[in-house]
Amino acid sequence: MTNRVLTVSRIHTVAWPLLVAWPLGVLVASFTIGAAIFAMVGDTGSDTNFTGGVFSLFGFALAFYLQAMTQTFPFALGMSVTRRDYFAATLIVAAVQVFVFGVMLYGLSLIEEATGGWGVGMRMFAIPNYFTSDPVIQLAAYFAFLSLTAAAGMFLGALHHRWRVVGLFTLGVGTLLAAGAAAFVITWQKWWPDIGHWFAAAPRSVPMVWLPALAAAAGIIAAWALVRRATA
Amino acid sequence: MIGTAFDTKTVASARGLGKRFGDFVALDGIDFSLQENKIYGLLGRNGAGKTTLMQILTGQEFQTSGTVEIFGQAPHENSRALTEVCFVKESQKYPDDFKVGHVLATARHLLPHWNEEFAQTLLEDFDLPLCRKVKKLSRGMTSALGVTVGLASRAPLTLFDEPYLGLDAVARHLFYDRLLADYAEHPRTVVLSTHLIDEVSDLIEHVILIDKGRIVLDEDTDALREGAVVVSGLAPLVADFTSNKTVLHRESLGNHERATVQASLSDSERDRAMDDGLHFEPLSLQQLVVRSTTATKEDAR
Numbered sequence: 001m002t003n004r005v006l007t008v009s010r011i012h013t014v015a016w017p018l019l020v021a022w023p024l025g026v027l028v029a030s031f032t033i034g035a036a037i038f039a040m041v042g043d044t045g046s047d048t049n050f051t052g053g054v055f056s057l058f059g060f061a062l063a064f065y066l067q068a069m070t071q072t073f074p075f076a077l078g079m080s081v082t083r084r085d086y087f088a089a090t091l092i093v094a095a096v097q098v099f100v101f102g103v104m105l106y107g108l109s110l111i112e113e114a115t116g117g118w119g120v121g122m123r124m125f126a127i128p129n130y131f132t133s134d135p136v137i138q139l140a141a142y143f144a145f146l147s148l149t150a151a152a153g154m155f156l157g158a159l160h161h162r163w164r165v166v167g168l169f170t171l172g173v174g175t176l177l178a179a180g181a182a183a184f185v186i187t188w189q190k191w192w193p194d195i196g197h198w199f200a201a202a203p204r205s206v207p208m209v210w211l212p213a214l215a216a217a218a219g220i221i222a223a224w225a226l227v228r229r230a231t232a
Numbered sequence: 233m234i235g236t237a238f239d240t241k242t243v244a245s246a247r248g249l250g251k252r253f254g255d256f257v258a259l260d261g262i263d264f265s266l267q268e269n270k271i272y273g274l275l276g277r278n279g280a281g282k283t284t285l286m287q288i289l290t291g292q293e294f295q296t297s298g299t300v301e302i303f304g305q306a307p308h309e310n311s312r313a314l315t316e317v318c319f320v321k322e323s324q325k326y327p328d329d330f331k332v333g334h335v336l337a338t339a340r341h342l343l344p345h346w347n348e349e350f351a352q353t354l355l356e357d358f359d360l361p362l363c364r365k366v367k368k369l370s371r372g373m374t375s376a377l378g379v380t381v382g383l384a385s386r387a388p389l390t391l392f393d394e395p396y397l398g399l400d401a402v403a404r405h406l407f408y409d410r411l412l413a414d415y416a417e418h419p420r421t422v423v424l425s426t427h428l429i430d431e432v433s434d435l436i437e438h439v440i441l442i443d444k445g446r447i448v449l450d451e452d453t454d455a456l457r458e459g460a461v462v463v464s465g466l467a468p469l470v471a472d473f474t475s476n477k478t479v480l481h482r483e484s485l486g487n488h489e490r491a492t493v494q495a496s497l498s499d500s501e502r503d504r505a506m507d508d509g510l511h512f513e514p515l516s517l518q519q520l521v522v523r524s525t526t527a528t529k530e531d532a533r
Contacts, residue, residue, distance in 0.1 A: 004311050010341040014334045015327065071327040077292050078324045079342045080314040080387075232292045232325070 008081050009089035011072060018067070019097065023060035030056050031124060038120040048123040057101065058149045065094070065153025069223070070161045074232040083227050091220070094150040102142040109138065132204040140205070144212040151219030158226035241268040242304075243389050243421045244289055249298035251284055251445075258284045260445040262298070266389070269419035271411075273436035273453075275429060275521055281445040282425045283321065286391050290319040302389060315344050318387035320378040322394040326366040332377060333362040343385040350414065351384035357406055371398030379407050383414060391423040404428075408435055433517035443525050453517065460520055461497065464490040465510040473505055480523040492523050 012019060030053030038049045068090050076086045109126035117123055128138040159167040186192055199207060245265035251258045259281045266272060276282050287293035289300055291307035291314055300306065305313045326335060336355075340346050355362070358376035366374065379395050396404045412435060415422065426432055439456060441449035449456070460480065463473060470489040474482075481492040492515060497505075502512060515523075 004315075007341055011338050014337045014341075015329050015331075018329055067327060071325060074325040075327055075330070075338075078319065078321065079338060080290065080317050080319065081342060082291070082309045082311050082314060084309055085311055229294065231294070232287070232321075 005085050005088045008085045009093050012093045023057050026056045035118055038122045049121050051124045053124050061149045062153045065150050066157040069157025077232040098146040102146055105142045106139045137205050141208040144209045147216040148212040151216040154223040155219040158223040162226045162230050243268050244302045246300045250296050252296050258445055271422045271437050273439045274423050274425040276442040280442045283393050316388045318385035319391045320382035322397050330366050339381045345386040347384050354380040375399050386418055389421045393425045429518040449524050458496050460494050460515045462492050462513045462515055463510055
C-alpha cells in the first residue's frame, strides 16, 4: 500500500526538470541578474536592496501543482492509479519539495546575512528577517509559505479539472463578494484599528507560520474533496 | 496453475449497470461478464456507450446504478484490482512536458506485468521517437504510443478503446499481429472496442454489441457466424424458405431475392435447399452487426 504510493510518486519524478531544474534555474538566473545590477549601480544609499526574485520559485511551484491536478492526474488515472494513491503520492512529493526548498532558502538567507547581502547589499532570500529575528520562525515561515503555494496549486488545479473555467470563475466571484462584504462590515463597524492591533499584538509566528499553514491545510482538504469524485 | 482448461474464470462483470449524464442515459441495465483469457470485441455505433462502460469498469467514471466487479472486487479506488488492469483510451491525456520516454518509464513503474523487451520491439515497429514530446506526436503516433503501452503492459485485463485512430493500415495490422502473437504466448483478457469490425473479425472470440446504452448481442463469434446465413435465389423460393424463419434483412432485385436469416441449418436442410436452386453464403461479422442493430431498431418501432 505505502509501497504503491511511493511507486506512484515516480510519476512526478520521471519528468524531473519541471520539479527541480526549472525552479532552480530561474532562481539562479534571477539571482545573477539582481546581483549584477546592484553591483553595477553601487551604493544606493539604503541599507538593503530588495529583490523579489525569490518569488519566481513560488511561481514555479504553483505551476507544478496546477499541472499535477489538471494534466498529471488524468494521466495517472489512465495508468490504473487510484485517486487516493495519486493524491497521497503528490502530497509526499510536495512534502519533500517544501522541505528541500525551505532548507535551501533558509541556508541562502544565512549566507546572505553573513556576506552583507552577497557583497552588494542585496536582500533576496532573507525576507522573513524583515519581520522577525527568531531563526525558528524564519525557517518555519519558508515551510509554511511553500506549503501554502503547493496547496493553492493543488486546490485551484483540482477545481479547474473538476469544473473547468466555470469553477474558477465561481470561486473568483465568490471570493470577491465575500471579501467585499467583509470589508463593508469591517468599515461600517469601524473594526480596522482593532484588526491592526490584533496583528501587531499577536506573536509573529501567527501571521508568519500558523495562518499560512492553516490555509495550506484547508487547501489540501478542499483539493482532496474535489479529486475524490473527479473523473479523467 | 490451479484448475483445468475447462474452468472459465470471470475477470469482470456488470449487473444492472446504469449511467446517466443529466437527462442523457448513457448506459441502461447492462449485464455481462468477461471470462479469463479471451479476446472480446466491444462493438457499437458512436455514442453507444462503449467508452463510458470501459471507464466505469476501470474505476475512472462512477456509475449511477448497478454494480461492476473486476477480479471479484469493485474497481473504484481499489489499487490491488486496478494494477491488474490496463485501459488504453483514445482520448488519453498526457502531461504537456512528457516525452514518449517519460510515458514508458511511468508505465514501467506502475504496471506490474510490464515487459520492457516487448515495449522496445513495439517502439521500433511503430517508429516511435523516444525523445519527442507526446503533444507533438501526430494522431497516429499518439495511438501507436497507447497501443505500445497496452500491449507491453501484459495486464490480465487489457482494454483498448478505439486504439487505431489515425493509424494507417500497415500499423493497424502490425497491432493485430503483435496482439495475436503475444496473446498466444501470454493469454489474458482483452477487450477491443472498435468500428472496424471486418478488420478484427478474425481476432475477436466473443462479441458484445451495445446500442443506445443496452446490450443487444453477447455471443461467441463462432456461434454468431453459424447462427445466421445469407440465402439468395428466385424470390418465390426464398420466400418459401424463409417463411418459418427470422429474417434480419431482405433485399430484392427483379425476381431475385437475398435474405439474411437467423437460423442454423442442418446439412440435409442446406443440401435440399441447394437442390431447389438456392445459394448460401456466410455472413461477415460486420454485416451481422449492422443487421442486428438495424433489426432491433425495427422491432422497437
